[in-house]
Amino acid sequence: MKRRQLFAVAAAGLLLAGPFRPAQAEDVVKIPCVCELSGAGAVSGTNYRDGAHIAVDEINAAGGILGRKIVMADMDTQTDPQISRALVQKAIDDGAYAIMGTVYSGSTIVNMMVAQQAGVPQFTGSEAPNITAKGNPYIFRTSSGAQKGVPALTAYFKDQLKVGKIAIAWVNNDFGKGGHDVFVKEMKRVGIDLVADVPSEQGQADFSADVAKIRQSGAQAVFVYLNEEEDARFLKEAKKQGLAVPLVGEVTLTGQKVIDLAGGAAEGAYAHVGLATSAPVPAIEAFVAKFKKRYGRDTDHNGIKGYIGVYAIKYATEMVGKFDRKALAEKLHGLTLDASKYPGMLLTTSWDKTGELSRESFMTEVKGGKQVVIGTVPAN
Amino acid sequence: MAEFLQVLFSGLATGSIYALAAIGFSLVWQAAQVVNFAQGEFVMLPAFFVLVALHWFGWPLWAALAFGLAVAVAVLGLLFKRLIVEPMLPAGGLPLIIATMALSILLKEGTKQFYGAEAQPFPSLFPQSTVRLGGAVVAWQDILNLAVSLAVVVALTLFLNRSRIGRMMQATAQNPAVAEILGVNTKRMVLYTFLINAALAAVASVLISPVYLAKFSNGETLGLVAFIAAIVGGFNQIRGALAGGLLIGVLDNLTATYVTTEYRAALPLVMLIVIILWRPQGLFGTAEGRQV
Numbered sequence: 001m002k003r004r005q006l007f008a009v010a011a012a013g014l015l016l017a018g019p020f021r022p023a024q025a026e027d028v029v030k031i032p033c034v035c036e037l038s039g040a041g042a043v044s045g046t047n048y049r050d051g052a053h054i055a056v057d058e059i060n061a062a063g064g065i066l067g068r069k070i071v072m073a074d075m076d077t078q079t080d081p082q083i084s085r086a087l088v089q090k091a092i093d094d095g096a097y098a099i100m101g102t103v104y105s106g107s108t109i110v111n112m113m114v115a116q117q118a119g120v121p122q123f124t125g126s127e128a129p130n131i132t133a134k135g136n137p138y139i140f141r142t143s144s145g146a147q148k149g150v151p152a153l154t155a156y157f158k159d160q161l162k163v164g165k166i167a168i169a170w171v172n173n174d175f176g177k178g179g180h181d182v183f184v185k186e187m188k189r190v191g192i193d194l195v196a197d198v199p200s201e202q203g204q205a206d207f208s209a210d211v212a213k214i215r216q217s218g219a220q221a222v223f224v225y226l227n228e229e230e231d232a233r234f235l236k237e238a239k240k241q242g243l244a245v246p247l248v249g250e251v252t253l254t255g256q257k258v259i260d261l262a263g264g265a266a267e268g269a270y271a272h273v274g275l276a277t278s279a280p281v282p283a284i285e286a287f288v289a290k291f292k293k294r295y296g297r298d299t300d301h302n303g304i305k306g307y308i309g310v311y312a313i314k315y316a317t318e319m320v321g322k323f324d325r326k327a328l329a330e331k332l333h334g335l336t337l338d339a340s341k342y343p344g345m346l347l348t349t350s351w352d353k354t355g356e357l358s359r360e361s362f363m364t365e366v367k368g369g370k371q372v373v374i375g376t377v378p379a380n
Numbered sequence: 381m382a383e384f385l386q387v388l389f390s391g392l393a394t395g396s397i398y399a400l401a402a403i404g405f406s407l408v409w410q411a412a413q414v415v416n417f418a419q420g421e422f423v424m425l426p427a428f429f430v431l432v433a434l435h436w437f438g439w440p441l442w443a444a445l446a447f448g449l450a451v452a453v454a455v456l457g458l459l460f461k462r463l464i465v466e467p468m469l470p471a472g473g474l475p476l477i478i479a480t481m482a483l484s485i486l487l488k489e490g491t492k493q494f495y496g497a498e499a500q501p502f503p504s505l506f507p508q509s510t511v512r513l514g515g516a517v518v519a520w521q522d523i524l525n526l527a528v529s530l531a532v533v534v535a536l537t538l539f540l541n542r543s544r545i546g547r548m549m550q551a552t553a554q555n556p557a558v559a560e561i562l563g564v565n566t567k568r569m570v571l572y573t574f575l576i577n578a579a580l581a582a583v584a585s586v587l588i589s590p591v592y593l594a595k596f597s598n599g600e601t602l603g604l605v606a607f608i609a610a611i612v613g614g615f616n617q618i619r620g621a622l623a624g625g626l627l628i629g630v631l632d633n634l635t636a637t638y639v640t641t642e643y644r645a646a647l648p649l650v651m652l653i654v655i656i657l658w659r660p661q662g663l664f665g666t667a668e669g670r671q672v
Contacts, residue, residue, distance in 0.1 A: 039597075042497035172642070198641050205592040205601060208390040209636030209644070216383045216637065229499045229593060236591055240519040241386070242510040261501045261593055264508065 029065055029323060031056070031313060032073040032091040033306070034101040034111070039079030040203050043228045043257045044103040044302045048125050049074055050295055051306030052100050054287070055314075055344065065314045066323065072310075077102055081110040092118045097323055098313050099123070103302060105131060105174035112139050121329045123309035125302055127251065127274075128178035132354040138329050140312070141357040142305035143274040146179040149250050152361060152377045153272050154186045157221060161246055167196035167219035169210055169234060171226045179225045179250060195219050204230055207237040215243055224249040224269075228300075232261035239265035246270060254364045254371045255300040266366045270374075275301040275347075276362040278371040283339065283346040304346065311344030312337065350379070382515030387633045389513075393522035395629020396529035400584040401606035402613065402621035403533065404577035410553040410616055411573035414465055415477050418484035420603020422578065425487055426452040426585035427502055427594040428495055434503070441503055449582045457578030461571055484599065491596040502589035525587050532583055533622055536576070540618070549573060608648045612655045614665020623664055627651075 033052050036045025056070045064070060075091060077084035084107035091099050092114065098121040102108045105128030115122040116136045123140050124131065129147035131139060157163055168183055170176040176199070187194050196217035198210045211234070214222055224234055224247050231253050238247060239262075249271035252258060256277060259266045277288050277299060287307060291299040313328070315337055320327045336350040349359045363375040405419050416422070429451045433444035464483060468476045506524040510517045540546035551559040552569040560566050584602075592598055605628055613624025628648050636644040655662060 038492060038497035043499075046498070200641065201645060203597070205598065206394055206632070208394060209387065209633040210641060212383065212387045212390065212633065213637045213641070215386075229595070232499070232501075232593060233591065239508060240510070240521055240591070241390070242517045242519075257498075261499060263501060263504075 027068060028071045029068045029097045030071050030073070030091075030095050031098050031100060031310065032075055032094070032096050034075045034077060034084060034087045034091055034099055036079040036102060036104055036107070037074065037076035039077075040227065040229070041077075041079035041102075041104040041107075043300070044125065045077070045079070045101070047257075047299050047302035048101065048103050048306040051287075051291065051299060051303030052310050053306075054290055054294065054303075055307045055310035058344075059310065059314050065317050066321070068323075070310070072100070075101075077104075077107055079104055079107070081107045084108075085111040085114055087111075088114045088122075092120055096120055097325065098328065100306060100309050102126065103305075105178065108139075109174055112136055115139075119325050119329075121313070121325055121332070123312065125305040125309075126175070128174045129182060130174070130178060132356040136355070137333070138325075138355075140309075140329075140332055140351055140355040142309040142312070143251075143301065144357050144359070144361065146175075146250065147182050148356070148358070149272060149274055149361070150179055150182040151186050153223070153248065153250060154190055156248070156270075156272070156363065157187075157192060157223075158190050161221050161248075163192060163220040165193045165195045165217070165219050166221050166223060167198065167214045167217050168194065168223045169198045169200065169207075169214065169226065170223075171202055171204075171230055172199040173202045173227075175227070176225055183223055183225065200226065200230060202227065202230070205233060207234045208241070210234065211237045211241045211243055215241060219245060221246045221248060224253050226252065228252050228255060228257045229261065231255075231258045232266070235262040235265040235269060248272075251301065254366050256298040256371060257300050259366055259369055259371065260298075264369075267369070269366045271364050272361060272377065273301055273364050273371075274359070274361045275304045276364050276371060276373050277301060277304065278364065279362055279373050281347065283343060287346060308345050308349065311342070312349070314344065315342050382517075383637075385514060385516035386518060387637045388630060389516065389518050389526075390522055391630035391633035392626055393525045393629070394588075394633070395626035396526045396533075397584050397588045397625075398602070398605050398609050398629055399622045399625025400529055400532060400580045400587075401602055402609035402625045403536070403618055404580040404584075405606050405610045406613075406615050406618065406621045407573050407580075408577045409610075411549065411570045412461075412465060412469065413473060414469075415473070415480070416577075417477060417480040417603065417607075418487060418599075419581070419606050420599030420601070421484045421487035421491075422452075422456050422581035422599075423584045423588070423602045423606070424594075424596065424599035425456065425491065426582035427589035427598075428491055428500075429582075430586060431495070431500055431502065431594060441505075445505075445586060448586065449579060452582035452585070453575050453578045455578075456581060457575035458571070460578070461574040465574070484603065488596050488599060495596070497596065499593040499595040502586075502594045504590040505586065521590070528583070528587060532580065533618070536580075537618060545569075545572065605648060608652045610662075612651055612662060614662025616666060617662070617664045620662050620664035624662070627663075 033049045035049045056072045075087040088111040103125035105126040108124045108126040129145045170180040247269045254271040316331045333353045337345045339348045358379045361377045362373045426448045430444045430448035433439045433447040506521045548564045549569045552566045609624030614620025
């Protein structure tokens with residue numbers, strides 16, 4: 001008798017709960033963040049995630065996307081491409097509408113196929129050129145690829161610094177290889193002699209030989225294309241060995257984290273950045289202040305990438321008028337979001353048919369322990 | 381020539397820090413027959429003790445360094461011996477090796493949870509300026525790192541060879557049974573060895589962290605290099621571990637500068653294989669004798 005009663009209660013419970021569950025699911029839209037929260041990419045991934053969460057909270061406070069609240073789950077890839085692939089699959093199984101991440105190119109190249117097969121739009125912080133060259137209609141950048149960023153520096157080396165001999169220190173992963181190949185081609189094109197080509201491993205701690213080799217080469221400037229922590233170690237070693245030529249980077253070298261880690265050694269380093277936290281743009285200044293207030297630390301450009309990625313999903317979805325993954329991806333191809341009309345984008349941003357992104361960018365220098373914008377590079 | 385000198389000096393400075401870790405490694409092996417696979421983490425961790433004192437307690441650098449050394453000796457020396465080595469040792473060498481591997485994971489992941497996954501800046505102990513020596517530009521930091529490391533090694537050698545306790549430690553390492561019959565408190569001598577190992581690791585940690593930055597994963601490379609340095613130099617000799625550490629530091633820099641940067645990480649492993657095939661007791665090691 002008891003067992004039958006129990007069965008009846010359970011059945012009634014199931015019947016009652018049944019109609020409510022889908023209704024709850026309808027109220028939210030899942031946009032998980034598959035990011036590098038530990039391992040070599042922790043700095044980038046954590047900022048990306050935190051920037052995205054600010055956008056999520058703002059959008060939810062203003063009523064969500066088409067009336068649905070965003071739910072953002074954090075998934076830590078540990079900077080491991082295979083784990084990132086499994087997590088993207090898990091995010092899709094959990095019903096993701098779109099996916100934020102990953103930031104490290106080596107992970108994105110591996111996991112974006114999973115999102116592509118499932119038809120889920122993915123907003124990556126990665127910058128390796130080959131990511132948008134694979135014909136994946138569901139991948140979208142939140143910052144320009146290296147094939148756009150690195151050539152922006154060519155004029156700087158040739159006309160501003162007027163160097164004839166140059167060296168490159170690059171990290172031997174997908175991000176580094178992508179930038180390295182574009183850089184070598186660009187230097188050849190403008191006739192600057194590449195006198196030292198120095199690859200290093202991801203997570204490398206000792207850069208003494210790398211710097212010594214560059215010193216020996218007689219290079220008049222160095223292009224430093226490393227990830228944040230390695231940037232800091234390289235700058236420290238360059239200072240230690242008295243390497244007195246301009247150190248120029250793309251994106252990471254003048255980032256706040258690098259400045260914090262390298263201390264005085266970062267002083268005077270230059271970098272072209274797609275997004276500068278120090279840009280004299282009121283919307284960016286407001287975001288940077290919001291980030292600092294909420295997390296008690298400064299963000300780098302990855303925080304901005306995460307923030308605008310979520311807003312891009314919101315704006316494009318509202319243009320489509322429904323939650324349709326395929327329509328969202330189609331809408332974004334060739335779309336320009338004007339920052340004056342879509343303030344969450346911070347800067348006017350366009351995507352081409354490959355998911356590649358265009359917007360104005362900045363030349364920066366480290367002065368007095370801060371990244372300072374010294375010039376603007378128009379969108380290319 | 382100037383460049384060669386510079387590369388050589390930089391390699392010696394890094395190598396001397398490797399040597400400190402390697403010496404601790406071989407000391408512990410000789411005193412207690414323990415192969416400590418958490419040695420890399422022993423070098424990683426004291427930098428975080430110093431950072432805790434600096435940023436959480438707001439202490440000045442000298443006090444934070446003293447705190448780091450004291451906590452390292454207590455935790456990585458005393459507690460390591462009492463809580464892990466002593467209970468495990470009767471079960472034999474293999475379980476203990478596995479235990480040190482587990483300890484290495486625990487320390488690494490614990491640091492990550494406790495202090496975060498990001499690299500942390502570590503204050504520099506020495507001036508950041510350079511000096512010209514025979515045409516080569518050498519950093520004061522390199523000179524002083526080398527000087528401190530070598531001073532520690534010389535002091536340790538003098539302690540072991542000239543002091544009463546040092547000789548008792550050697551006797552314990554060579555033949556614990558006979559040493560005990562002769563009235564040596566062998567248990568205490570083994571404890572001293574663990575304390576010295578922890579202190580060496582702490583010194584290596586504060587010397588290397590200003591350049592490497594303090595990060596939970598630093599021990600992976602350092603542990604491997606210390607292990608290889610100890611094997612290459614000779615597992616049962618202090619001078620062997622010293623030579624092994626210096627050799628790896630210098631060869632790494634010379635290879636990366638003059639041969640290839642791509643395969644520099646493979647060099648210590650190639651060296652290890654060659655030494656094991658050609659001279660398994662290591663460059664300075666003796667085939668059977670055991671000596672602290």
